[in-house]
Amino acid sequence: MRVKCVICDTIQQLEDDLPLAKKLRNRPIHTYMCDPCYTRIADETEKRIATGKFRFFRTSSKFDEEF
Template sequence: MLEVQCIICETKVFIDENTLEAKRLRNNPIRTFMCDDCKSRLDTPKQRQPQVINENPQKQDSNS
């Protein structure tokens, strides 16, 4: 078993040493690991808030 740490929540997880992901992490230390919870949070798109657009903007006079 290989102990890895999630880069977002910093939880430690054990993964099997024979998996492709473990081999990639061993051979390329720059690669980062994300736990399943963080990965699923980033994979789901956020609901965008509707933007309110003012169609008739009123200019303010600085001379008044």
């Protein structure tokens, strides 16, 4: 299965039997991100959380109080 990264537009080949390929095929709302983009976003998010200025937005204030 050919997939395209939503951030950098690189095209990669996934085997048809992988769970990720099945998820992308059966649920079109899911998107694919290549490994370099995924790790880059994860690292940048961890850096933002470490600054202390990162704020999680939640759906209800009751949930915020429990957290």
